[in-house]
Amino acid sequence: DVKVTQSSRYLVKRTGEKVFLECVQDMDHENMFWYRQDPGLGLRLIYFSYDVKMKEKGDIPEGYSVSREKKERFSLILESASTNQTSMYLCASRYLRADRASEAFFGQGTRLTVV
Amino acid sequence: AQSVSQHNHHVILSEAASLELGCNYSYGGTVNLFWYVQYPGQHLQLLLKYFSGDPLVKGIKGFEAEFIKSKFSFNLRKPSVQWSDTAEYFCAVNDDGSKSTFGDGTTLTVKP
Numbered sequence: 001d002v003k004v005t006q007s008s009r010y011l012v013k014r015t016g017e018k019v020f021l022e023c024v025q026d027m028d029h030e031n032m033f034w035y036r037q038d039p040g041l042g043l044r045l046i047y048f049s050y051d052v053k054m055k056e057k058g059d060i061p062e063g064y065s066v067s068r069e070k071k072e073r074f075s076l077i078l079e080s081a082s083t084n085q086t087s088m089y090l091c092a093s094r095y096l097r098a099d100r101a102s103e104a105f106f107g108q109g110t111r112l113t114v115v
Numbered sequence: 116a117q118s119v120s121q122h123n124h125h126v127i128l129s130e131a132a133s134l135e136l137g138c139n140y141s142y143g144g145t146v147n148l149f150w151y152v153q154y155p156g157q158h159l160q161l162l163l164k165y166f167s168g169d170p171l172v173k174g175i176k177g178f179e180a181e182f183i184k185s186k187f188s189f190n191l192r193k194p195s196v197q198w199s200d201t202a203e204y205f206c207a208v209n210d211d212g213s214k215s216t217f218g219d220g221t222t223l224t225v226k227p
Contacts, residue, residue, distance in 0.1 A: 004158075033214065033215075035217075040124065040219060040220075041219060042121075042205060042217050042218055042219035042220045043205065043217040043220075044217075045214055045215075045216075048214050056214075058214065090158075090159065092159075102209075103149055103151075103161045103164055104149075104151075104159075104161075104207075104215055106151075106158045106159040106160070107158060108157075108158045109158065
């Protein structure tokens with residue numbers, strides 16, 4: 001079974017803090033993603049990576065950065081946390097297939113509260 | 116940019132009722148379509164997917180979905196829901212790029 005593991009289930013941080021969310025997958029997937037999930041807004045893509053050291057902005061990258069130094073690990077960084085970044089953060093990974101038919105595998109999510 | 120619309124934000128059904136959740140996407144090219152489910156307290160997981168062939172696909176737990184290319188739709192169905200189907204359901208599309216686009220989600224509540 002594919003496993004995507006996020007480092008924390010719940011996190012409380014103060015406004016202005018630098019926050020690191022870590023994600024590790026164990027299936028050698030090329031693609032990794034960070035989403036945030038908010039009620040009524042579904043999943044919105046923050047950043048994704050299709051290879052080590054490669055990254056692309058998603059739909060809502062402002063206030064976030066990412067790092068992918070190893071294939072299995074994809075980190076999301078909040079440079080200076082703000083209250084509007086309080087959310088559920090989901091990490092996902094999937095194979096890169098030419099026919100785009102591969103599904104995403106998700107971590108359990110990190111519920112971040114910024115106070 | 117690709118967009119995915121789920122018509123119902125919250126659906127409430129009694130056990131044994133039939134379910135249909137609507138999903139429409141905007142991209143006109145070749146797509147791969149997915150339904151994911153998130154049970155309370157659990158991670159998102161795949162329910163079913165379409166990538167080619169028979170437009171009627173079957174997934175886990177008795178769910179099925181029909182891809183209608185002319186309508187840009189991929190509606191999810193189940194003939195008889197159970198209390199354990201209470202969850203949030205997301206439709207998603209993979210298009211030409213590496214990323215998936217998700218709908219806003221539909222919360223299904225099944226009353227026992």
